[in-house]
Amino acid sequence: MARSTxxxxxxxxxxxxxxxxxxxxxxxxxxxDKGILxxxxxPPEVQPPDVEIHERNLFKIQVNSFDNVLVEGxxxxxxxxxxxxxxxxxxxxxxxxxxxxxxxxxxxxxLKTDRGTTHKKFIQILDNAEAAYNEIYADRAGVSVEEWRxxxxxxxxxTKAIYDKGRGLTPDGKLEIPKAxxxxxxxxxxx
Numbered sequence: 001m002a003r004s005t006x007x008x009x010x011x012x013x014x015x016x017x018x019x020x021x022x023x024x025x026x027x028x029x030x031x032x033d034k035g036i037l038x039x040x041x042x043p044p045e046v047q048p049p050d051v052e053i054h055e056r057n058l059f060k061i062q063v064n065s066f067d068n069v070l071v072e073g074x075x076x077x078x079x080x081x082x083x084x085x086x087x088x089x090x091x092x093x094x095x096x097x098x099x100x101x102x103x104x105x106x107x108x109x110x111l112k113t114d115r116g117t118t119h120k121k122f123i124q125i126l127d128n129a130e131a132a133y134n135e136i137y138a139d140r141a142g143v144s145v146e147e148w149r150x151x152x153x154x155x156x157x158x159t160k161a162i163y164d165k166g167r168g169l170t171p172d173g174k175l176e177i178p179k180a181x182x183x184x185x186x187x188x189x190x191x
Contacts (some may be wrong), residue, residue, distance in 0.1 A: 036126070038183075046122050057097065057106040059090045061125055065116025069125070087132035091177065104136075104177040112184040126181070133179045136168075140177075141166030 062070040069076040093100035101107035138148035155163040168176025
């Protein structure tokens with residue numbers, strides 16, 4: 001008599017696979033920490049009226065589709081550190097240089113790109129502008145830039161005074177040095 005080998009029942013294998021798949025889909029978390037943290041403008045119906053901005057209060061940075069940078073209309077070959085220093089000098093001019101901003105409250109860093117500009121170059125320039133303001137605020141608050149980043153990421157009641165000092169919050173609630181970074185809509189390539 002020939003002995004038959006026992007078989008493993010596999011009728012419920014599909015059910016088990018489906019249950020495992022469902023379990024892993026429900027319990028898995030996907031980290032979504034990427035993106036650009038920025039303040040959006042108010043909705044169109046709440047837009048303030050157009051304000052006339054003097055040309056000298058704009059620090060213009062333009063990037064073309066080949067990632068070539070123009071700063072104040074001149075080709076830029078400098079380093080990130082030099083750009084950060086130039087932005088700080090522009091913002092903190094206090095009207096001393098007639099070619100630069102009238103005051104920190106009026107200074108605006110304007111970034112304009114072409115549609116072909118790479119994300120890497122856009123983020124690099126935006127990071128330079130953010131770094132310049134963070135350094136200004138950290139200097140005013142008397143803390144390091146790293147400490148300022150921690151404080152500004154989540155101001156707690158115990159760090160609120162440092163945060164307000166760095167940003168120059170006046171008693172009437174206005175900022176002496178607002179972070180004014182304007183990102184213009186990209187232009188068409190060749191247009």
